[in-house]
Amino acid sequence: MMNLFVLQLLNGVQLGVLLFLIAAGLTLVFGIMDVINLAHGVLYMVGAYLIATFAALTGSFWWGLLLMLPAAVVVGLLIEVVIIRRLYARSHLDQVLATFGLVMIASELVEIVWGTSPLSVPMPEMLSGSVPLMGPLRYPVYRIAVILAGLAVAAGLYVVVNHTRIGMLLRAGATNRMMVSALGVDINKLFAIVFTLGAVLACLAGALVAPILSVDTGMGESVLILAFVVVVIGGIGSIKGAFLGALLVAVVDTLGGVFGPFLLRSLLDPAAAGQMGRVLAPMLVYILMAVILFARPAGLFGRRA
Template identity: 60%
Template sequence: MSFGLLLVQGLNGLQFGVLLFLVAAGLTLVFGVMDFINLAHGVQYMLGAYLGASLASLTGSFWGGLLLALPATLASGLVLEWLVFRHLYDRDHLSQVLATFGVILFLNEAVKLAWGTAPLQMAPPELLAGGITLLPGLQYPAYRLAILAAGLATAGLLWLLVERTRVGALVRAGATNAAMVAALGVDIRRLFMLVFGFGAMLAGFAGVMAAPILSVEPGMGDGVLILAFVVIVIGGIGSVRGAFVAALLVGLVESLGRSLLPDLLRLVMAASPARQAGAAIGSMLVYAVMALILAVRPRGLFPVRG
């Protein structure tokens, strides 16, 4: 593999990693603060993509679609919290898993009724439609670099919010000992609702940013949800810093594994079997890395103290 192709795949991995972080950050806060297993979190990613594509088409502007989709996904998250999820906080994890899985099925069918089954397309903004020269003769899409920059900026703002504000202190305290925070007079239910809505908006933001480079279709959040759970398990449940590091790690392993393994296997087998085996092993590599890390650090890379 040439250096140019390695550079491109590395950037693709980082870009995918920051999208995973946007989904996993909300999920790890919900799981860490509320001890709530929300399998429907990936649906917020899908709704963000659909709302962004539809609103961009309606307004004729990518930026209009993005700005309108963020409060829309926030509102959808708060509505789901009010209608369904708040009634499950005191239930066991099995009840939460079954109920949120039902929400996935319901919203996937609702999306098909509202938008149909045909994939939607969302054009990137004209300002970022071209490419940027990385090496002589090698260009990389400007929009993908913008995704990377937006994800890193969001990660920085989220770190400031969690680590340097009173609300962030309450969230961290809730992740450590929710009962003690409630005993000190904090409305823990309202805190849970805000965390849930904010997490839904982050997932929706990831969906809007991914819409121009992926196919917007029903069920698109299911695969992202699985990798987001891998991210929070590797990083440490409830840890935003852990989610960020683990998301970049998973993105790089996913991208580089799929691109490098076929070339490596060609050294010992024919091209066609090497391509098939490389794709299969590449998809398994993330879970092998997760198992290896958990064997050394069972609570993840950056566990929340509690």
């Protein structure tokens, strides 16, 4: 049982760092630009398709990853200039409708370009295999690399946000964007940087998960819902909150789905416990969100409006 717990805990941490990459951009876009972007999951999907394409063309996962990053910058800038920039002064309902339309358009374009069949990305050879953890338990090297890569990006974001000029502007914009604009900062340039950074992070998450999961047009939908939960739990505009919220959500979701039925068996018969566990497991994340919001309505690190 302890081996299973450690294994699922590591799976939860790996999911958590991927959720953080997605939610970090989402919380910055919402907190600084005040834009609700339902198309953020599309960027996660596009990142996976881009690395699948570049890896197939070059025959190397690493070249595919390097080529994916500038392509993600181009995609992010294009979406911000053509679509998102026109939504800054519009209501949240207009933003929801416009970005939902973008989801539909992007999904159709992906099916036209890449087809409807799922794609696969080969595991990099140097990260294949597994390493021993405890007893007979082994864990894939690539999943450990994903965890370390996510932690490295989180550390990099911390340095940028807390110890650079652009980070100072991001923190000021999250607090009072009208004051930042009044002080002479080019707000359109700042917004373009924020959105592009969020796009690159979401594409990176999609690229990292591509060798683990199949690449398909529906992969961004479920992860977007969890990313919004992370943003709400962590507090809008807070990178630290996004990181902690992502880990909490991922660990609760992973451990709850595995160990929920085991705990219920002490109260119910095995058949009823299994059925109840399958029903309750998907609800645990939302119960966690409700509990946190009851105690802290602005989220763990959010500021009251």
